[in-house]
Amino acid sequence: MNRPLAFDNDGLAAKANAPSADSVLAAKGRSFHWARHGLSAVHAARATRLYRLCRHIDDLADESPSRAWAQQALSEVAASIRADQSDDPILQDGLTLMRECDMDPAVFLDLIAGVQSDLQPVRMPDLDALLRYCYQVAGTVGLMMCKVLDTDARAAFPHAIDLGMAMQLTNICRDIAADAKLDRRYLPASMVGHLSPAQLLRPTAAESVALQACVARLLDCADTYYQSGELGLSYLPVRARAGMLVAARVYRAIGTQLRAQDGAAGSTRAMVSPRRKAAITAQALAAAPFSRFFWQAPMRHDARLHLALSRSPACSAVSFVRYAA
8 A cells, every 4th residue: 555655865765653643732733732631531542643643644735845745645645545554654543543433534535635735826715715725624623523522413513613614714814924935825815915925924014904904804704613613512522522612712812812913924923821721721611611502502503604615616525515514
């Protein structure tokens, strides 16, 4: 079975040693590393393994020596998922996790498709296109997290998708400069015009105003999806509800930090301090037992949140049609 190639001096050697799932989460997912302590030991371990698997896919796209190399590597990952077989230690563990949790391979394949789209120059035309991308690279993770947390209720899936999409919108607003350096502009042209990534890094005064307005709108959009995500927490096991609530609130606080920075692309990368994380955690856990959404499932999901996905001519994501359409 073909496997993703990890580059050494020749650029073609396979990875010999896979980093531990916990070390990857601690180094690259500090907010999630904090929130996982609210999960049971089994759920925390699974979530950590899922994070490593998804981060592995991201890194193949972002840290490869060339776009052609990355495309080949991601295509080989997709082939491994379809065959349910791989020689790569991270993929081996990921496939084991998928079997343990009865995950649909189509969900992970849609995530890979989203990451593959990053290998071309990214110029988002409008909000609909951006939301579909958010579904592919993060809404899919929400679906997989349902399985990780032993949740099979179909009514939970749209809310899990929304939480993933909210977090991805936050990421996009936070990482404007980092993405621009990779020749990517996720900010919709319908909001900021057809700015090039270079212009995002050195905007004129007028462009800065447009960028700040765009970030504010996207963060407002993210808040709407966060709210929907939280409404679905009651479908999870009780302890998992607390862990995911903390994850959502801590990540949402990044947006609060960005608003304080006026969403400037060149600003210091927004981060939530450990002290602030502790305060958010305490507030969330103290209020949760008295919140209806924590115990009572919503009557229905707000279908308007997925109109941009279902109406898009480009919406061919198998997992969206299967689980949320």
